[in-house]
Amino acid sequence: MDITVKGKQMDVGDALRTHTETSLTDAVKKYFDRAIDANVVFSKVTTGFHADITVHAGRGVNVHGQGEAQDAYPALEIALDRIAKQLRRYHRKLVNHHSNGSDENLLGQYSILAPHDEDEVAVEAHPAIVAEMPHNISTLSVSEAVMRLDLGNLPVVMFKNGTHGGLNVVYRRTDGNVGWIDPQSVAKS
Secondary structure (H helix, E strand, O other), rough: EEEEEEEEEOOHHHHHHHHHHHHHHHHHHHHOOOOEEEEEEEEEEOOEEEEEEEEEEOOOOOEEEEEOOOHHHHHHHHHHHHHHHHHHHHHHHHHHHHHOOOOOOEEEEEEOOOOOOOOHHOOOOOOOOEEEEEEEEOOOHHHHHHHHHHHHHOOOOEEEEOOOOOOEEEEEEEOOOEEEEHHHHHHHO
16 A cells, blocks of 8 residues: 655654554555555644545545544544544445445546636636546445445545446535435436
């Protein structure tokens, strides 16, 4: 696993870097032997230190954890505990639900940048597309899609429903609940 440890407006020493790499490797290897990469960013905040960890554990599995404490080491431990808890839950679901494999379709994913200054943009102007990258749409159950939404701390997940093969979306609502859009069930009604 490729691990990147950075400091945001601070210097991360060799001891903290080595401890971070060792601890993160141990925490992730319990559940995933072949995790792809991880990024750890330490920053100073008013209450002490903030650790932000993102682990790309496998195809479609991104896990995010954060922690704050008076010192960098306890902040790292809090973030690692959150990562380990999410990986443990995901691993348990994989073992318990034995997925039938994932048939994936390759679609495009677009990021749109909205204008910052109202004076610069005409009323009829459309936002510019600033990034385009391929994205695999996995065949999942609704519970697996919700799990990916939670693990990746994502606002939305599009997936191919394993039951009927149609495209579905799960998303995080503003009230904290999860919404599910299934156009297939609407068409039958």
